[in-house]
Amino acid sequence: xxxxxxxxxxxxxxxxxxxxxxxxxxxxxxxxxxxxxxxxxxxxxxxxxxxxxxxxxxxxxxxxxxxxxxxxxxxxxxxxxxxxxxxxxxxxxxxxxxxxxxxxxxxxxxxxxxxxxxxxxxxxxxxxxxxxxxxxxxxxxxxxxxxxxxxxxxxxxxxxxxxxxxxxxxxxxxxx
Numbered sequence: 001x002x003x004x005x006x007x008x009x010x011x012x013x014x015x016x017x018x019x020x021x022x023x024x025x026x027x028x029x030x031x032x033x034x035x036x037x038x039x040x041x042x043x044x045x046x047x048x049x050x051x052x053x054x055x056x057x058x059x060x061x062x063x064x065x066x067x068x069x070x071x072x073x074x075x076x077x078x079x080x081x082x083x084x085x086x087x088x089x090x091x092x093x094x095x096x097x098x099x100x101x102x103x104x105x106x107x108x109x110x111x112x113x114x115x116x117x118x119x120x121x122x123x124x125x126x127x128x129x130x131x132x133x134x135x136x137x138x139x140x141x142x143x144x145x146x147x148x149x150x151x152x153x154x155x156x157x158x159x160x161x162x163x164x165x166x167x168x169x170x171x172x173x174x175x176x
Contacts, residue, residue, distance in 0.1 A: 002026040005176070006052040008043070010035040010062050012098060015157055021167040022176050028052065036062045037076035044083055048090070055084075056170070058095040058136075060118050061156075070118045074125060081129050093132040093175055094122065098140050101147040101155035116145065132175065139169050 006028045007013045013031030028050050030043065037059040047055060057080065060073040077094070084092045096119045100112050119137050126133035140162070142148055147155060151162030158166065170176045 003054075004028065004050060004052040006030055006047050006050060006055045008040060008047055008055055009058040009095075010040070011157060012061065013056075013058055016163050016166065021163070025176065034062060035059070036066065036068070037073050041076050041079055044080060048087060052090060054091045054093055054175070056093050056095060056134075056175075058097065060097050060122075061100075061115075064097075064114045064118070070114055070121065073118055074121055077122060077125060081125075081131060084131075091132070093134060094126050095134045096122065096137045098136055098158075099142075099145055099147045101149060101152060112145070132173075134169060134173055134175065136166060136169055139165055 002025050004026045005018075005022065007016065007018055008030040010031060011033035014029060014033055015031070016029065018027040018029055028047070030047050032039075032043075035043075040057075040059045059076070060070075063073045064070075081092070084090065097115045099115060102112055115137070119135075123133050123135070125131075140147055140151055151158055151165060153159050
C-alpha cells in the first residue's frame with residue numbers, strides 16, 4: 001500500500017498533477033478553484049476521512065483577493081492547527097502563499113504586499129506550533145516580489161514549469 005498524501009487548497013493546488021509528480025504515493029487533491037480559507041476549514045473533515053499520512057496545505061490567496069484581512073486568514077490557519085492536534089498520526093505541512101505578477105494579473109481588491117504579511121506571520125505561527133513550513137514564495141519570486149513570468153501564463157496560476165518547481169521544493173525539503 002502506498003503512503004497517502006493530501007493536497008488541500010484552492011485553484012493553485014487543484015492545478016497540480018500531483019499523482020504524476022509523486023507516483024510512489026497515493027495522492028488526494030482537495031484543491032478547489034475559488035476556495036477561501038473558511039471553506040477549506042470546513043472541508044477538513046473530508047480530507048481527514050481519507051486518512052492521509054501528510055496534508056500539504058496552502059490557503060489565503062482568494063481571501064486576499066476578496067479583501068479579507070490577514071488576521072482572518074491566520075485565524076483560520078489556527079483553527080486548522082487546533083483540529084490537527086487531535087490527529088497526531090497525520091503530519092500537517094503548511095506551504096507559503098505564492099507571489100502574483102501584478103503586471104499580468106490585476107484584481108481591484110488584491111494587495112500583493114499582503115502576501116508577504118501573511119507569509120511572515122504564518123511562518124512565525126508554524127514555528128510556535130512546531131508545524132512544518134515550506135517557503136514556496138522565495139522559489140517563485142523575482143527580486144521585485146513578483147511571480148516569475150516563466151512559471152505562469154496569467155500572473156496568478158502556475159504552468160507546468162511552475163508546478164515542477166513546486167515539486168522540487170517539496171522534494172528538496174525532504175517532505176516527500
